[in-house]
Structure formats: structure tokens, C-alpha cells
Amino acid sequence: MSKKLLLSAEDLxxxxxxxxxxxxxTHGDFSKTLLVxxxxxxxxxxxxxxxxxxxxxxxxxxxxxxxxxxxxRDDFRRSDKILNANSNNMEVGVENKRxxxxxxxxxxxxxxxxxxxxxxxxxxxxxxxxLTLIDRRFSRHLPIQPDFxxxxxxxxxxxxxxVCWEEEDNEDAVYLVNK
Amino acid sequence: MSELSVKHLxxxxxxxxxxxxxxxxxxxxxxxxxxxxxxxxxxxxDITIANLFFENSTRTKLSFELAQKRLSADVINxxxxxxxxKKGESLIDTVNNxxxxxxxxxxxxxxxxxxxxxxxxxxxxxxxxxxDGAHEHPTQALLDTFSxxxxxxxxxxxxxxxxxxxxxxxxxxxxxxALQKLGAEVKVCGPSTLIPKHITSxxxxxxxxxxxxxxxxxVANVLxxxxxxxxxxxxxxxxxxxxFYGITAPMLKSLDKEIVIMHPGPINRxxxxxxxxxxxxxAIILDQVENGMAIRMAVLYxxxxxx
Numbered sequence: 333m334s335k336k337l338l339l340s341a342e343d344l345x346x347x348x349x350x351x352x353x354x355x356x357x358t359h360g361d362f363s364k365t366l367l368v369x370x371x372x373x374x375x376x377x378x379x380x381x382x383x384x385x386x387x388x389x390x391x392x393x394x395x396x397x398x399x400x401x402x403x404x405r406d407d408f409r410r411s412d413k414i415l416n417a418n419s420n421n422m423e424v425g426v427e428n429k430r431x432x433x434x435x436x437x438x439x440x441x442x443x444x445x446x447x448x449x450x451x452x453x454x455x456x457x458x459x460x461x462x463l464t465l466i467d468r469r470f471s472r473h474l475p476i477q478p479d480f481x482x483x484x485x486x487x488x489x490x491x492x493x494x495v496c497w498e499e500e501d502n503e504d505a506v507y508l509v510n511k
Numbered sequence: 512m513s514e515l516s517v518k519h520l521x522x523x524x525x526x527x528x529x530x531x532x533x534x535x536x537x538x539x540x541x542x543x544x545x546x547x548x549x550x551x552x553x554x555x556x557d558i559t560i561a562n563l564f565f566e567n568s569t570r571t572k573l574s575f576e577l578a579q580k581r582l583s584a585d586v587i588n589x590x591x592x593x594x595x596x597k598k599g600e601s602l603i604d605t606v607n608n609x610x611x612x613x614x615x616x617x618x619x620x621x622x623x624x625x626x627x628x629x630x631x632x633x634x635x636x637x638x639x640x641x642x643d644g645a646h647e648h649p650t651q652a653l654l655d656t657f658s659x660x661x662x663x664x665x666x667x668x669x670x671x672x673x674x675x676x677x678x679x680x681x682x683x684x685x686x687x688x689a690l691q692k693l694g695a696e697v698k699v700c701g702p703s704t705l706i707p708k709h710i711t712s713x714x715x716x717x718x719x720x721x722x723x724x725x726x727x728x729x730v731a732n733v734l735x736x737x738x739x740x741x742x743x744x745x746x747x748x749x750x751x752x753x754x755f756y757g758i759t760a761p762m763l764k765s766l767d768k769e770i771v772i773m774h775p776g777p778i779n780r781x782x783x784x785x786x787x788x789x790x791x792x793x794a795i796i797l798d799q800v801e802n803g804m805a806i807r808m809a810v811l812y813x814x815x816x817x818x
Contacts, residue, residue, distance in 0.1 A: 402540070403552035403812075404552060404553060409815065414816065417537055419539070419540065420540065452549065453549035453552070455548055
């Protein structure tokens with residue numbers, strides 16, 4: 333199994349600041365905006381962006397929710413993987429909100445398809461955008477593209493993109509791992 | 512990532528503690544789902560479930576059916592009262608006929624103990640026992656223990672007394688298994704005619720005095736007196752039963768702590784529980800009903816995920 337560094341801690345820091353700036357440029361004071369981190373791997377990215385917005389860009393109205401898509405996935409009973417649910421925290425309503433879905437890696441697009449259906453069960457948002465740290469090009473199964481993207485990566489099918497965060501993995505880094 | 516150790520839910524006896532905890536974790540997520548504006552998820556949309564109720568039921572049947580619909584499953588209902596059973600068809604033939612219609616799961620309630628296990632051995636579908644005679648009623652015990660965990664934070668170390676008609680109760684047996692697997696201490700309390708002879712072999716103790724039992728416990732799970740199953744006189748009169756084993760508000764106030772009151776329903780108001788107790792904050796009877804939906808969704812989801 334080989335492991336190649338895609339993004340260092342410094343690369344990640346710059347990218348997160350850029351994404352925060354792009355969000356601020358599009359969403360202004362965030363009064364109508366709701367950031368929605370996708371369970372389990374998008375939560376950390378969403379939290380980082382929220383803190384950057386609050387601490388460096390004087391955005392005080394930004395709100396963060398957590399969405400779990402397990403029950404909306406299209407591979408239930410179709411793959412050997414066991415699908416265990418994570419918790420939802422969608423107490424802030426989505427009705428008429430501008431939603432930004434946040435996930436670490438965009439690959440086939442199926443998780444995002446599930447997230448779009450899942451969001452529906454909480455109400456009708458004004459619009460939904462997608463932010464991903466890594467966009468794996470050329471591997472999409474569905475017509476889904478990010479509105480905000482940290483870095484595009486070309487990876488073949490038996491490679492995996494692994495995003496590490498200081499809080500749980502002791503370092504900020506993104507690796508390309510050969511399975 | 513974890514999954515259930517069983518293919519069918521025939522009884523709590525066959526589950527291990529990890530299974531019960533997994534069902535609880537999944538049910539917690541489904542409880543959030545059923546409180547959303549749109550209370551439906553598409554997980555089971557290609558699954559067909561037959562609800563075979565050979566015995567009357569209101570809340571269990573409704574709860575299962577709603578749980579199935581919330582998961583987007585296709586549902587067919589069968590009630591023995593208007594079926595070909597009346598024409599002399601055997602259980603296995605009835606079920607096989609239904610399964611020929613490509614049914615993936617069967618929820619069965621039957622008056623004979625072991626009916627669900629019998630089906631599990633003979634038909635190719637996931638079987639969920641919704642009550643078999645006086646044997647087991649696993650989803651009821653799961654929702655009861657889940658409700659205890661929700662109210663008191665933990666089941667382990669809690670003291671639970673099961674009050675009343677233990678002899679005719681499948682709820683009692685399933686509850687004893689579930690509570691013990693989760694580390695609670697269990698007593699049973701009721702007239703000696705309604706306590707099975709060898710119940711202590713299950714590791715529970717018998718306390719004939721209701722006041723002592725209530726003083727000892729954190730939770731009282733009060734069973735319905737099952738008049739319809741009684742072929743003999745187990746106590747002289749309703750009034751006498753109520754005066755010895757009926758739980759009233761003054762009785763609860765006289766305790767030096769606030770205990771939790773549960774009841775699997777349907778309640779005989781004024782017999783095993785006074786109306787005042789049923790409607791008090793100490794009773795979590797309606798929480799049990801809501802949790803029942805979430806628990807049944809979790810069981811259906813987890814069994815369906817085992818192809």
C-alpha cells in the first residue's frame with residue numbers, strides 16, 4: 333500500500349481560508365445561510381470553516397447543522413458494506429434557507445444525491461450549494477458538481493483519498509492511498 | 512460497523528447485548544426521523560412485508576405498519592378472522608402462499624408459543640415475532656428498555672419490578688431477558704396464582720407485597736390483567752385484585768422517591784393502574800408508544816440490511 337501526500341497542513345490552511353473567503357463573498361452576512369456538514373467526514377471540515385468565518389472574517393450569524401444520509405443511500409442491501417446511521421442535528425430549519433452542503437471528498441456523487449433527498453424531508457430551502465475539499469474528477473456517476481472546491485484530484489479507481497484532521501488524526505493532511 | 516447477530520427476531524433470548532445496543536442506537540436515529548416535517552425515508556422501498564396477525568392486536572399492528580410505511584416498504588396485511596384459515600388451511604400453507612407473492616419479511620403474531628420459530632425454520636424470509644402466545648414479544652421488551660434508558664439514562668444497575676399477570680404475559684418474559692442482558696435487576700410482583708411456579712429459575716425474585724416492591728424499584732412495569740386468556744379464576748374479583756395490586760396516586764406519593772410507571776397497553780383503567788397514575792408525569796406510557804415506532808423501524812431496517 334503506497335501513500336502519497338496531496339496536501340500538506342500549510343496547503344490545507346490556505347485552501348480553507350480561500351473557501352471561507354469565497355463563502356463570505358457569496359453569502360455576505362450569512363443571515364439566510366445554513367452550513368450543513370455531512371456525516372461522518374464532512375463535519376470536521378464544516379466546523380473548521382465555521383470557526384474561520386467567525387474568527388477571521390467577522391461572520392457572526394453563520395449556523396451549522398449535521399446531516400446523516402444513511403437512510404437515503406441507494407446502496408442499501410446492494411453492497412456488502414454495513415450501513416450504520418450517525419446522528420442528525422437539523423434543529424435550525426431549512427425552509428427558505430440558502431444551504432451549503434459540506435463534505436470532504438466528492439467522488440461518485442451518490443452521497444450528495446442522497447443528501448439532496450434527505451434535506452427535502454426538513455422543508456424547502458431557497459437554494460442548495462455544494463462545497464467539497466477534494467473533487468475527484470472523472471469518477472462521477474451522477475451529474476453533480478461542486479460550487480466551491482478546495483482541490484481537484486485525478487485518481488484512478490483503486491486509489492483512495494484520505495483526509496486527516498488534527499483533531500482526530502493528529503495532523504492536517506490529505507493523502508492519496510493506493511489500495 | 513456492526514450488524515445484528517441474528518437473521519430473524521424471534522425472541523430477546525437469541526439476542527446479545529451488542530445487538531440490543533445496536534437496535535437502540537439505530538432507533539435513536541429513527542426517532543429523529545419520525546419527528547421531521549416529512550417522516551419518511553426510502554431505505555426499504557424495494558422490500559415487501561407481510562403482517563400476519565393470527566391474533567387480535569391494535570397498537571402493535573398499527574405500530575409495525577406505520578414503521579414499515581415510514582421506511583417506504585410495501586405492506587400487505589392479513590388478519591386471521593377474515594382468512595382462509597377459517598376454511599381449514601394450515602399455518603405453513605397460508606404463509607407459503609403469501610411468500611409466493613415474493614414477500615421479503617414476515618411479522619407474525621400467533622397464539623401458539625413457537626409459531627415464529629416454526630416459520631423461521633420452514634420459510635425463506637426474515638421473520639419478526641410480534642408476540643407468540645405467552646412466550647415472547649421482543650419488540651415490546653426492546654421499546655420498554657429503550658424507554659427506561661431514555662428516561663433514566665441507563666438500564667444497567669436499575670431495579671425494575673414487573674407487576675401483575677406474569678403467568679399469561681409474553682411481555683414479562685421478553686422484558687426479563689432484555690433487562691437482565693442490559694444489567695438491570697428484576698423482581699416480579701403479583702398474586703401467587705399469576706406468578707409462574709419456576710420463575711425464580713430465570714434469576715428473578717418474587718415479591719408478593721406491592722408496597723415493598725414499589726419501595727425497592729426504580730421502574731414499575733405494570734402488566735394488563737389478561738382476562739381473555741384466563742381459563743380459570745386466578746383471583747376472586749377485579750375489586751380484590753385492585754385493592755391488593757392496583758397502583759394508585761396516594762400509594763406512589765407515600766414512597767420516598769419518584770419511580771417510573773410503565774404499561775404495555777391496553778390499560779384496564781382502575782384495575783391495575785388508577786386513572787390518576789396513568790395520566791401523571793411519572794407514567795411514560797405514551798413515550799413507550801412513540802419509542803415503539805422507532806424501535807420497530809430499527810429492527811426492520813437492521814434485519815433488511817442482512818440480505
